Amino acid sequence: MKNVNIAVIGFGNIGRAFVRVLALKRKLLAKKYGVNINVVAVVDSKGMVIKPSGLDDYEMLKLCEVPKSGIYMFGSYAKQGVNVEEVYSKAAPNIHVELTPANYVSGEPGFTNIMLALKSGAHVVTANKAPLVLHYEDIMAEARVRKLAVKFRATVMGGTPFLEVLASMKSHDIEKVEGILNATTNYILTEMHDNLLDFEQALKKAQALGIAETDPTLDIEGFDAAAKLTIISYVIGKPININSIYRESVTKITLKDVLDAVKQGQVIKYIASLDAQKMVASVKIERIPRENVFAQINGTLNGVKIKSDATELFFIGRGGGRMETAHTVLDDVLEVALRWFT
Amino acid sequence: MSERESLCAIKVGGSLLKDGKSYLEAAKNIKKFVDEGLLPIVVVSAAKGVTDALLEVTRGAAEKLGKVFDLYMGIATELGSQKVYKRVLEELELLKRITNSVIEGYDPVLQDLILSFGERISKVLMVEALEAMGVRALELNARELIITNDVHGDATIDYVTTANHLEKLVNSIISTAAVPVIEGFIGATEDGRVTTLGRGGSDYTATTIAALLRLNDVYLVTEVDGIMTADPSVIPTARIVKVMSYREAMEAALHGAKRINPKAFEPLEKFYGSVVHIGSWKLFGTKIVQAIPKEHRGPKVMMHRSLHEMPYIAIIGEGVSDTSFIKKVIDILYEQGVEIMGLQTYYYRPSIIMHVKKGSEVSTLKLLHKKVFEEVD
Ligand SMILES: NC(=O)c1ccc[n+]([C@@H]2O[C@H](COP(=O)([O-])OP(=O)(O)OC[C@H]3O[C@@H](n4cnc5c(N)ncnc54)[C@H](OP(=O)(O)O)[C@@H]3O)[C@@H](O)[C@H]2O)c1
Numbered sequence: 013m014k015n016v017n018i019a020v021i022g023f024g025n026i027g028r029a030f031v032r033v034l035a036l037k038r039k040l041l042a043k044k045y046g047v048n049i050n051v052v053a054v055v056d057s058k059g060m061v062i063k064p065s066g067l068d069d070y071e072m073l074k075l076c077e078v079p080k081s082g083i084y085m086f087g088s089y090a091k092q093g094v095n096v097e098e099v100y101s102k103a104a105p106n107i108h109v110e111l112t113p114a115n116y117v118s119g120e121p122g123f124t125n126i127m128l129a130l131k132s133g134a135h136v137v138t139a140n141k142a143p144l145v146l147h148y149e150d151i152m153a154e155a156r157v158r159k160l161a162v163k164f165r166a167t168v169m170g171g172t173p174f175l176e177v178l179a180s181m182k183s184h185d186i187e188k189v190e191g192i193l194n195a196t197t198n199y200i201l202t203e204m205h206d207n208l209l210d211f212e213q214a215l216k217k218a219q220a221l222g223i224a225e226t227d228p229t230l231d232i233e234g235f236d237a238a239a240k241l242t243i244i245s246y247v248i249g250k251p252i253n254i255n256s257i258y259r260e261s262v263t264k265i266t267l268k269d270v271l272d273a274v275k276q277g278q279v280i281k282y283i284a285s286l287d288a289q290k291m292v293a294s295v296k297i298e299r300i301p302r303e304n305v306f307a308q309i310n311g312t313l314n315g316v317k318i319k320s321d322a323t324e325l326f327f328i329g330r331g332g333g334r335m336e337t338a339h340t341v342l343d344d345v346l347e348v349a350l351r352w353f354t
Numbered sequence: 355m356s357e358r359e360s361l362c363a364i365k366v367g368g369s370l371l372k373d374g375k376s377y378l379e380a381a382k383n384i385k386k387f388v389d390e391g392l393l394p395i396v397v398v399s400a401a402k403g404v405t406d407a408l409l410e411v412t413r414g415a416a417e418k419l420g421k422v423f424d425l426y427m428g429i430a431t432e433l434g435s436q437k438v439y440k441r442v443l444e445e446l447e448l449l450k451r452i453t454n455s456v457i458e459g460y461d462p463v464l465q466d467l468i469l470s471f472g473e474r475i476s477k478v479l480m481v482e483a484l485e486a487m488g489v490r491a492l493e494l495n496a497r498e499l500i501i502t503n504d505v506h507g508d509a510t511i512d513y514v515t516t517a518n519h520l521e522k523l524v525n526s527i528i529s530t531a532a533v534p535v536i537e538g539f540i541g542a543t544e545d546g547r548v549t550t551l552g553r554g555g556s557d558y559t560a561t562t563i564a565a566l567l568r569l570n571d572v573y574l575v576t577e578v579d580g581i582m583t584a585d586p587s588v589i590p591t592a593r594i595v596k597v598m599s600y601r602e603a604m605e606a607a608l609h610g611a612k613r614i615n616p617k618a619f620e621p622l623e624k625f626y627g628s629v630v631h632i633g634s635w636k637l638f639g640t641k642i643v644q645a646i647p648k649e650h651r652g653p654k655v656m657m658h659r660s661l662h663e664m665p666y667i668a669i670i671g672e673g674v675s676d677t678s679f680i681k682k683v684i685d686i687l688y689e690q691g692v693e694i695m696g697l698q699t700y701y702y703r704p705s706i707i708m709h710v711k712k713g714s715e716v717s718t719l720k721l722l723h724k725k726v727f728e729e730v731d
Pocket of ligand 1: 021022023024025026027055056057058080081082094111112113114121139140141166167170331332333334337
């Protein structure tokens with residue numbers, strides 16, 4: 013049995029779901045694949061747990077019960093304050109799992125953490141998009157030099173293997189990728205259409221249900237979808253800068269707009285699109301005929317169309333969701349573990 | 355005993371959970387099971403009064419939230435640790451944010467979400483109380499495990515999906531050797547929306563877990579020592595029924611017996627006949643089993659109902675529709691000169707129903723209770 017040590021940086025929705033899923037599944041995974049995934053460090057914004065021999069299942073599950081920013085309360089392996097270098101000097105993880113929040117201005121703390129991980133010889137799995145969006149080339153160059161993997165399947169349509177499929181279409185000339193890439197705004201629009209709520213009400217409901225964040229700016233102003241387009245553009249080898257992506261804000265949509273559209277047999281959707289031939293990208297409010305595939309993608313579902321010179325593919329699935337995303341992150345971790353450590 | 359056989363389920367009713375002391379008391383009693391080598395899966399209800407208060411909150415009485423805040427923060431403070439205090443505060447603040455965002459008008463999705471906090475917080479407190487008693491304990495999430503249809507407010511459990519989830523979890527539970535605590539009364543649809551299971555939903559959660567995991571025993575703990583032969587506030591000489599069948603229990607529930615939730619027997623009938631023990635921490639006086647041995651046939655419970663113009667008395671028990679028992683009842687009534695207005699019984703149902711004149715139901719019930727339950731042995 014091979015042991016693979018991982019460090020989990022960021023312990024919010026995804027971090028907790030990931031540690032929980034791993035605690036419950038790792039024995040089975042070990043049996044099935046012959047690798048034992050050990051969590052040697054977990055970090056949130058206020059503290060860290062470091063245990064070089066790896067947390068046991070019970071400890072992992074108990075860790076998920078600490079309050080927000082409460083890792084420092086977790087008994088003898090815990091300490092206050094964050095120092096990712098210390099994680100590396102004390103526990104030398106093989107895989108770094110980056111689950112910190114996205115900051116599209118600085119890319120931090122993700123970028124520094126990821127570079128530190130690579131320089132320390134660890135492979136990287138990230139659900140945080142910002143470091144890739146702002147520093148894709150730097151990160152990949154470092155990984156290449158050190159012969160390390162950087163996996164980020166959870167960053168676009170996080171609950172599905174969409175990016176894996178896109179990346180594997182190597183012989184294709186990808187012409188266009190477009191669709192509904194943000195679950196929060198799609199949920200809000202669905203509420204507006206189905207329950208005739210105005211934007212504010214729908215947003216409030218989404219917040220109440222934990223679908224939208226307290227500060228929903230990244231979603232409703234289109235940054236999140238634009239970030240995803242940027243990552244897609246890198247994956248297909250036609251990079252587009254996030255700042256050059258045209259964005260409209262969903263806050264502009266009124267209930268009247270929705271009703272007008274419905275009267276004409278249409279629905280309003282928030283469509284992200286990347287035209288790889290013209291090299292332009294946008295996140296726009298669009299009216300779509302009711303029969304159109306995108307009109308059927310409702311609630312927190314995402315849907316994307318890939319058009320290449322040879323084919324057209326549709327991808328429908330959960331964009332986020334903590335359990336789904338946690339599994340995608342775990343799939344990345346397993347893939348690295350199996351490819352490099354067995 | 356194999357590890358799997360050491361599992362059982364215990365539901366702690368909300369009437370028992372009033373303050374920090376009562377959580378610790380419950381924990382102490384759960385510890386007794388652990389000390390005997392059992393690994394109980396604990397199903398908790400919301401603390402006393404919380405669900406009603408939250409229901410009022412969902413109907414617009416936002417001020418009732420204060421009551422829930424005070425109660426749960428009080429318990430968290432009593433239990434002591436900084437960790438539990440912060441956790442409970444976090445949950446309550448989230449609850450407050452959600453209630454603040456409730457839009458005008460009734461939204462069943464949000465109503466269930468709000469109600470679910472009663473059990474969610476109770477679970478955190480119970481885990482803390484168990485740990486204070488030196489028992490390893492773990493939180494489980496009903497929202498991830500108990501999958502239901504989308505009938506908000508009275509959802510039915512999807513047994514197949516739930517069984518899959520539970521089955522995957524059970525080995526982890528056994529290998530961590532920690533007492534898992536799960537919320538009763540709540541579940542979630544397949545796409546993650548919180549649902550509630552209706553009145554008595556926590557019993558339903560407990561029996562579902564027991565049936566799907568094929569556990570031998572499920573304990574439903576409340577304040578009373580068991581199911582009584584009649585309502586003791588009417589018949590002070592009522593006593594505990596030791597053994598009943600599922601059929602009898604469901605029939606009794608149909609006629610308004612308290613503390614029995616008919617839905618709770620569905621998974622037991624469908625999947626596995628766990629023994630249901632009903633009682634208090636002091637005494638689990640009543641056992642409800644799939645089929646009762648012959649010697650336990652006979653009347654178990656009687657009650658009166660005065661809802662309609664013509665009130666009725668029901669006697670419940672396998673065998674009460676036998677001619678010999680009907681004759682016995684008729685003889686008793688005949689000897690005492692009680693006129694009945696109607697009598698109903700079917701061979702396939704464990705009950706006999708007698709309609710009586712308005713005003714005579716209590717005296718008739720007393721008479722029958724005395725003759726049937728008190729003078730036989
Ligand atoms: N939610 C989804 O469905 C989804 C799907 C795909 C991708 N993602 C991406 O995954 C990432 C995590 O999402 P999430 O929903 O789990 O976010 P979240 O709940 O906000 O969690 C972020 C975590 O990072 C921690 N953190 C913040 N600053 C830190 C620092 N300087 N050092 C170490 N830890 C720090 C936070 O600490 P505290 O706990 O102390 O605040 C928190 O534990 C985000 O980048 C998000 O965009 C999310």
